[in-house]
Amino acid sequence: MLRHKKENGGNMKSFALLTVGTVALFLFSCAGPTRTVQRVQVDKTIDLSGHWNDTDARLTAEAMVRDVLSKPWLRNFIREHNRQPVVIVGQIRNRSSEHIETDMFIKDIERELLNSGQVKFVASDKERKAVRNERLDQQSYASPETAKQLANELGADFMLQGEITSVTDAFEGKRVVKYQVNLELIDIEKNTKVWIGQKEIKKFIQQKKYTW
Numbered sequence: 001m002l003r004h005k006k007e008n009g010g011n012m013k014s015f016a017l018l019t020v021g022t023v024a025l026f027l028f029s030c031a032g033p034t035r036t037v038q039r040v041q042v043d044k045t046i047d048l049s050g051h052w053n054d055t056d057a058r059l060t061a062e063a064m065v066r067d068v069l070s071k072p073w074l075r076n077f078i079r080e081h082n083r084q085p086v087v088i089v090g091q092i093r094n095r096s097s098e099h100i101e102t103d104m105f106i107k108d109i110e111r112e113l114l115n116s117g118q119v120k121f122v123a124s125d126k127e128r129k130a131v132r133n134e135r136l137d138q139q140s141y142a143s144p145e146t147a148k149q150l151a152n153e154l155g156a157d158f159m160l161q162g163e164i165t166s167v168t169d170a171f172e173g174k175r176v177v178k179y180q181v182n183l184e185l186i187d188i189e190k191n192t193k194v195w196i197g198q199k200e201i202k203k204f205i206q207q208k209k210y211t212w
Helices: 002-030 054-068 072-081 102-116 125-141
Strands: 086-095 158-171 174-187 192-206
Touching: 054 102, 054 174, 054 192, 086 102, 102 158
Parallel strands: 086 158
Antiparallel strands: 158 174, 174 192
């Protein structure tokens, strides 16, 4: 009888250890993959999903600003007015099939225009509202020597605006997306278009065992 109890006790202990080991293995397998983080250069191209990303925005802005500043309208304006033109970036609409942060794209364009040194650049309508509120406050609270004058803003000569569109073709885990960016530079006073630019980006995405 005593031997039988010892054998049962040993079996129960082995069973308990086996159960604990099985549960631990199960929990470990359900924990999911280990995440790693690696710092990379900000201008390095990393395309994970195939969607429009920061690299697309930056490269498109650089290419389109380079194109607009190389066209005759700039030389003609400087020759006629003997000064650099004043440019403002208006609305760039997202008409593509995915969510695109157009504000980031607009900032890329503004940076390229300003850093070119070939045009003067004024703030957007949203930014001007905040500046105007500050200027109004200065009329009441700042000293007369430092308060900035009202109605003394630099008016823009041209507005840059446009849209982003996309076309998608997909079949059996393969997908082709073409993005098309159309921008126009408009003479604000005459309401005439002095430049029309277009930039296209095409991506081929392939993923096994997946239906788009």
